[in-house]
Amino acid sequence: MFGHVFSRRTSFLVRCFHVAKKFSNPEPEDILFSALCLNLRQRRWNTLHQFSSSLTNPLISRVLREFRSSPKLALEFYNWVLRSNTVAKSENRFEASCVMIHLLVGSRRFDDALSIMANLMSVEGEKLSPLHVLSGLIRSYQACGSSPDVFDSLVRACTQNGDAQGAYEVIEQTRAEGFCVSVHALNNFMGCLLNVNEIDRFWKVYKEMDSLGYVENVNTFNLVIYSFCKESKLFEALSVFYRMLKCGVWPNVVSFNMMIDGACKTGDMRFALQLLGKMGMMSGNFVSPNAVTYNSVINGFCKAGRLDLAERIRGDMVKSGVDCNERTYGALVDAYGRAGSSDEALRLCDEMTSKGLVVNTVIYNSIVYWLFMEGDIEGAMSVLRDMNSKNMQIDRFTQAIVVRGLCRNGYVKEAVEFQRQISEKKLVEDIVCHNTLMHHFVRDKKLACADQILGSMLVQGLSLDAISFGTLIDGYLKEGKLERALEIYDGMIKMNKTPNLVIYNSIVNGLSKRGMAGAAEAVVNAMEIKDIVTYNTLLNESLKTGNVEEADDILSKMQKQDGEKSVSLVTYNIMINHLCKFGSYEKAKEVLKFMVERGVVPDSITYGTLITSFSKHRSQEKVVELHDYLILQGVTPHEHIYLSIVRPLLDRENGRP
DNA sequence: ATAGGGTTAG
Numbered sequence: 001m002f003g004h005v006f007s008r009r010t011s012f013l014v015r016c017f018h019v020a021k022k023f024s025n026p027e028p029e030d031i032l033f034s035a036l037c038l039n040l041r042q043r044r045w046n047t048l049h050q051f052s053s054s055l056t057n058p059l060i061s062r063v064l065r066e067f068r069s070s071p072k073l074a075l076e077f078y079n080w081v082l083r084s085n086t087v088a089k090s091e092n093r094f095e096a097s098c099v100m101i102h103l104l105v106g107s108r109r110f111d112d113a114l115s116i117m118a119n120l121m122s123v124e125g126e127k128l129s130p131l132h133v134l135s136g137l138i139r140s141y142q143a144c145g146s147s148p149d150v151f152d153s154l155v156r157a158c159t160q161n162g163d164a165q166g167a168y169e170v171i172e173q174t175r176a177e178g179f180c181v182s183v184h185a186l187n188n189f190m191g192c193l194l195n196v197n198e199i200d201r202f203w204k205v206y207k208e209m210d211s212l213g214y215v216e217n218v219n220t221f222n223l224v225i226y227s228f229c230k231e232s233k234l235f236e237a238l239s240v241f242y243r244m245l246k247c248g249v250w251p252n253v254v255s256f257n258m259m260i261d262g263a264c265k266t267g268d269m270r271f272a273l274q275l276l277g278k279m280g281m282m283s284g285n286f287v288s289p290n291a292v293t294y295n296s297v298i299n300g301f302c303k304a305g306r307l308d309l310a311e312r313i314r315g316d317m318v319k320s321g322v323d324c325n326e327r328t329y330g331a332l333v334d335a336y337g338r339a340g341s342s343d344e345a346l347r348l349c350d351e352m353t354s355k356g357l358v359v360n361t362v363i364y365n366s367i368v369y370w371l372f373m374e375g376d377i378e379g380a381m382s383v384l385r386d387m388n389s390k391n392m393q394i395d396r397f398t399q400a401i402v403v404r405g406l407c408r409n410g411y412v413k414e415a416v417e418f419q420r421q422i423s424e425k426k427l428v429e430d431i432v433c434h435n436t437l438m439h440h441f442v443r444d445k446k447l448a449c450a451d452q453i454l455g456s457m458l459v460q461g462l463s464l465d466a467i468s469f470g471t472l473i474d475g476y477l478k479e480g481k482l483e484r485a486l487e488i489y490d491g492m493i494k495m496n497k498t499p500n501l502v503i504y505n506s507i508v509n510g511l512s513k514r515g516m517a518g519a520a521e522a523v524v525n526a527m528e529i530k531d532i533v534t535y536n537t538l539l540n541e542s543l544k545t546g547n548v549e550e551a552d553d554i555l556s557k558m559q560k561q562d563g564e565k566s567v568s569l570v571t572y573n574i575m576i577n578h579l580c581k582f583g584s585y586e587k588a589k590e591v592l593k594f595m596v597e598r599g600v601v602p603d604s605i606t607y608g609t610l611i612t613s614f615s616k617h618r619s620q621e622k623v624v625e626l627h628d629y630l631i632l633q634g635v636t637p638h639e640h641i642y643l644s645i646v647r648p649l650l651d652r653e654n655g656r657p
Numbered sequence: 658a659t660a661g662g663g664t665t666a667g
Contacts, residue, residue, distance in 0.1 A: 191658060219658060226659070257659045264660090295660045330661045365662045400663050435665040442666090470666035505667040533667050 229262025264300025302335035337370030372405025442475030477510025
């Protein structure tokens with residue numbers, strides 16, 4: 001046994017000696033290099049470990065390059081270098097990483113290259129800027145005999161991280177250095193711009209493509225289609241499709257999927273179905289629907305409340321041999337929950353499990369959400385426990401759903417407790433949850449509790465947003481606690497947060513309601529922009545005080561501001577309310593007719609205001625007539641007012657007690 | 658590349 005070890009060791013030394021002898025004047029580094037290579041080839045990590053203290057930057061790079069044709073081994077060596085603490089210094093990491101990236105890209109192992117780049121740029125990693133990484137790659141470019149594909153990969157690493165600006169800088173700097181990224185990288189960048197909703201910038205880059213010598217390919221066309229679909233411009237998307245055909249570029253399934261999904265999202269299911277049916281014909285029989293296509297349509301019908309049609313499409317999907325996946329079930333589970341059939345939703349979960357599909361967090365969240373909406377707290381909490389017992393990841397959606405679900409069902413205390421447990425587990429903190437809690441405390445007039453949430457957010461170092469401040473400011477103003485409201489306002493200013501329109505409107509409303517018209521007016525005058533809510537608040541105040549001239553003035557300002565757009569349903573409700581209070585019932589009815597003609601559908605507030613007033617001051621026939629008219633306009637009656645005023649009248653008409 | 662879950666302030 002020992003003899004065996006000895007002979008291996010001897011042969012190793014002899015081989016080293018041979019290699020060394022080849023050089024006329026062997027440098028120590030050359031000997032070390034050969035030894036490293038020999039041991040690495042045999043994966044003798046223990047032996048290699050003895051060299052770890054002698055490793056230098058150039059040596060590491062040299063070994064990595066030596067193994068360019070066995071990237072797997074090179075990667076093992078790279079990882080070993082990173083792990084051995086003695087050389088884990090940042091500069092070493094960086095240079096070795098750059099060489100490794102070149103090798104991986106050269107052998108088309110893009111995912112491995114991307115993950116190294118992502119790590120270099122991530123907060124947990126080295127936190128290097130994309131341009132810094134680029135400079136490192138360029139420095140080692142020649143020695144590694146690399147190709148511009150590495151720059152494409154770096155762009156990709158940025159876009160995968162949602163860093164459009166980084167991708168842009170890399171593309172620009174690459175060009176400045178005399179290289180060029182491919183059209184694929186440019187497509188990646190443009191896709192990233194769309195994903196972060198920088199539509200204008202997308203178009204700018206798209207228009208510059210040609211002059212930079214790029215020829216748009218099917219992916220580019222698809223992005224243009226996507227950008228139109230994002231803005232619900234289906235007609236324009238379709239015309240890009242035809243332009244693509246004219247350019248001799250063949251559409252693929254993604255081209256269709258984007259348009260079909262766009263149609264579904266705008267609720268145009270007819271168009272979606274047309275496209276689905278004509279995909280073959282429109283593509284010279286080259287393209288047929290895949291799971292994404294079917295799932296988009298299924299989801300479209302689910303959201304439109306047409307489960308019957310969604311199920312029919314699922315039937316088509318199965319018939320055409322496309323397997324249902326998690327997304328298919330996700331859409332259906334959500335729809336059954338929405339329709340109040342949580343049992344069926346849970347049955348579908350069993351079905352997917354039996355097919356080997358995983359019921360993931362998104363699907364669980366759907367179920368929990370709809371159970372809460374139904375008021376089935378027990379059911380919701382038991383599904384949540386089920387998630388826990390299955391070690392299912394709880395995400396910020398789950399948190400928001402549970403916190404809101406508990407609050408809206410009156411379990412605010414329990415929601416706070418849930419939130420506290422989340423904080424303890426150090427899961428992702430979501431401001432929305434805290435804001436929701438504050439909102440419910442404010443609604444229940446428990447301002448001290450809301451304030452406590454604010455305090456705990458500060459303690460946890462969470463950044464507060466405009467909604468956090470706005471909720472409290474509005475709450476205190478409504479309670480008449482002007483001082484505390486102003487304190488919070490000052491706090492916001494001290495934290496360098498700019499109050500937004502909602503907060504200003506809230507203040508204007510609060511001051512007016514406290515009878516501080518002068519102060520309210522001062523705030524209004526200081527406001528740079530005003531919106532419908534501002535005007536509605538002012539209109540309501542002036543009508544309340546009987547200042548018709550001022551009201552008239554505000555109305556004409558509103559019409560000037562944004563044309564008709566700034567006159568809203570609320571505006572009409574305010575006018576109707578005050579006309580009724582003045583006893584001008586016929587005028588109120590005129591306003592009602594006027595708004596209906598403008599295509600503004602009255603709501604239950606309109607209904608309640610008019611019916612209440614008419615029942616006090618007009619004949620019963622007039623009340624019933626008004627009710628019928630409103631129903632005809634598609635108004636949902638105010639439940640309480642319908643039951644207490646209108647139904648008794650209708651019953652009497654029909655001879656019922 | 659394209660498809661899923663939530664919504665908190667006037």
